[in-house]
Amino acid sequence: xxxxxxxxxxxxxxxxxxxxxxxxxxxxxxxxxxxxxxxxxxxxxxxxxxxxxxxxxxxxxxxxxxxxxxxxxxxxxxxxxxxxxxxxxxxxxxxxxxxxxxxxxxxxxxxxxxx
Amino acid sequence: xxxxxxxxxxxxxxxxxxxxxxxxxxxxxxxxxxxxxxxxxxxxxxxxxxxxxxxxxxxxxxxxxxxxxxxxxxxxxxxxxxxxxxxxxxxxxxxxxxxxxxxxxxxxxxxxxx
Numbered sequence: 761x762x763x764x765x766x767x768x769x770x771x772x773x774x775x776x777x778x779x780x781x782x783x784x785x786x787x788x789x790x791x792x793x794x795x796x797x798x799x800x801x802x803x804x805x806x807x808x809x810x811x812x813x814x815x816x817x818x819x820x821x822x823x824x825x826x827x828x829x830x831x832x833x834x835x836x837x838x839x840x841x842x843x844x845x846x847x848x849x850x851x852x853x854x855x856x857x858x859x860x861x862x863x864x865x866x867x868x869x870x871x872x873x874x875x
Numbered sequence: 876x877x878x879x880x881x882x883x884x885x886x887x888x889x890x891x892x893x894x895x896x897x898x899x900x901x902x903x904x905x906x907x908x909x910x911x912x913x914x915x916x917x918x919x920x921x922x923x924x925x926x927x928x929x930x931x932x933x934x935x936x937x938x939x940x941x942x943x944x945x946x947x948x949x950x951x952x953x954x955x956x957x958x959x960x961x962x963x964x965x966x967x968x969x970x971x972x973x974x975x976x977x978x979x980x981x982x983x984x985x986x987x988x989x
Contacts, residue, residue, distance in 0.1 A: 763918075764918065793976070793977070795979070800884075800981070801981055802879070802979050802980055802981045802982070803919075803965060803967075803979035803982070804979075805976045805977070805978060805979075808976050816976055818976075819976075851918065851919070853918075853919075861907040861924070861926045861969065863909065863921040863924060864909075864911075864919070864921065864977060865921075866911075866918035866919040866920070867918050868916065868917055868918045869918060
């Protein structure tokens with residue numbers, strides 16, 4: 761089966777610009793997660809979709825971040841306007857429906873650099 | 876609140892020697908525990924998980940992990956390390972209570988020396 765796909769793999773933007781990250785989960789995976797890792801730190805939870813609904817967005821840093829999941833398929837994460845502290849690797853993961861014990865399938869991540 | 880601690884930033888081990896990568900956790904409810912590995916320029920890959928049952932869990936590539944409820948630990952182990960095991964390892968926890976988000980540790984870089 762095709763894996764989780766993220767685009768772009770790298771993005772370099774200037775402070776104040778807008779960036780949109782995309783994630784295509786594995787087909788049939790209702791659960792979709794966004795995570796971020798800042799250099800040397802933990803992989804931090806951002807939010808969790810179940811199909812097209814936001815199940816938990818407690819990890820979203822602030823209202824400059826907007827995540828959507830159109831029709832329960834692919835998801836986008838928009839950062840507008842970007843700030844220096846938004847730099848890091850953004851991971852998307854998906855999983856089958858279940859009570860929280862399913863393994864996650866990760867994309868390769870988007871390395872975002874805000875200059 | 877759920878949390879995971881990986882106390883070692885890096886672990887060095889000689890090829891052929893046993894390895895241990897440490898993880899402790901804190902959750903409310905019963906824990907679901909996971910280990911993932913990340914190779915350069917790749918996404919995280921699932922290694923193994925503990926849900927219930929035997930405290931010793933076996934996973935991919937000869938890795939295993941031991942769940943210790945009293946010490947709230949889930950250390951990753953391998954009897955004989957390979958150079959190809961060199962990578963970044965992440966411990967993660969979910970639980971039977973809460974919203975089932977997975978909480979990850981800071982990662983431990985494993986370096987296996989030939």
